[in-house]
Amino acid sequence: MKIIMLGAPGAGKGTQAKQIADKYQIPHISTGDIFRANIKEGTELGKKAKTFMDQGELVPDELTVALVADRIVKEDCKNGFVLDGFPRTIPQAEALDKTLEEMGEKMDYAIDVDVPDENIVNRMGGRRACVNCGATYHIVSIPTKVEGICDDCGSGLILREDDKPETVQKRLSVYHEQTQPLIEYYGGQGILKTVDGTRPMKNVFEDIIRILGA
Numbered sequence: 001m002k003i004i005m006l007g008a009p010g011a012g013k014g015t016q017a018k019q020i021a022d023k024y025q026i027p028h029i030s031t032g033d034i035f036r037a038n039i040k041e042g043t044e045l046g047k048k049a050k051t052f053m054d055q056g057e058l059v060p061d062e063l064t065v066a067l068v069a070d071r072i073v074k075e076d077c078k079n080g081f082v083l084d085g086f087p088r089t090i091p092q093a094e095a096l097d098k099t100l101e102e103m104g105e106k107m108d109y110a111i112d113v114d115v116p117d118e119n120i121v122n123r124m125g126g127r128r129a130c131v132n133c134g135a136t137y138h139i140v141s142i143p144t145k146v147e148g149i150c151d152d153c154g155s156g157l158i159l160r161e162d163d164k165p166e167t168v169q170k171r172l173s174v175y176h177e178q179t180q181p182l183i184e185y186y187g188g189q190g191i192l193k194t195v196d197g198t199r200p201m202k203n204v205f206e207d208i209i210r211i212l213g214a
């Protein structure tokens with residue numbers, strides 16, 4: 001099963017993608033997480049990506065497309081994968097289609113997690129991410145057992161650099177300009193499904209399972 005998670009920054013793509021990956025035993029591929037891991041390790045890719053990410057801009061397509069193309073041909077992707085945060089532009093979507101076509105495959109679902117802008121800013125301000133394993137929490141909706149400490153690995157939590165309110169606004173406008181057109185793109189391919197991302201996480205996940213089939 002090959003799935004794309006679409007949705008604005010903070011819509012809950014990562015939260016849902018992780019659960020989908022666990023349930024269907026397929027890799028969760030988040031370009032944002034890959035970039036953040038590279039930043040942490042101080043790689044060349046990380047250095048390049050950081051300048052864009054901190055501004056709320058997209059990392060250029062040429063850096064992003066190759067990364068995903070290399071990842072989805074790996075052995076663990078043979079039963080499918082869930083893409084989170086990719087594609088984010090029409091050229092990225094076209095490049096993905098081309099890579100899959102060369103493999104004789106195609107995407108099965110593009111799930112749009114729909115959340116209005118008003119709800120997003122609140123969510124981002126409350127989000128906390130683990131510095132070590134990347135697990136995501138929310139100070140109100142998913143608090144950790146011990147404040148500021150990751151339940152999974154015991155490391156400290158941080159507010160992501162790009163979750164500061166002014167950067168969130170920028171990310172939302174970039175989303176509307178460059179990523180939202182993908183809704184029409186996948187609608188045209190007949191694989192678009194929309195879920196109401198304002199519902200509690202558990203209900204959103206139930207809606208997704210109903211689409212994918214248990």
Ligand code: AP5
Nearest residue numbers: 009010011012013014015031032053058059085127138201
């Ligand atoms: P990326 O890491 O993909 O960030 P994003 O799309 O901005 O999305 P987020 O991770 O912020 O949100 P999410 O939808 O995953 O929500 P989450 O589940 O965490 O990208 C970061 C940057 O990397 C980009 O800005 C860009 O620079 C670069 N980049 C990445 N991919 C790229 C690409 N393909 N091309 C170019 N550049 C790229 O949830 C958010 C919060 O809400 C959490 O606290 C969560 O607990 C809470 N929450 C989730 N669901 C619910 C719910 N139903 N109810 C209440 N709270 C909820």
Ligand code: MG
Nearest residue numbers: 013014015032
């Ligand atoms: Mg995410």
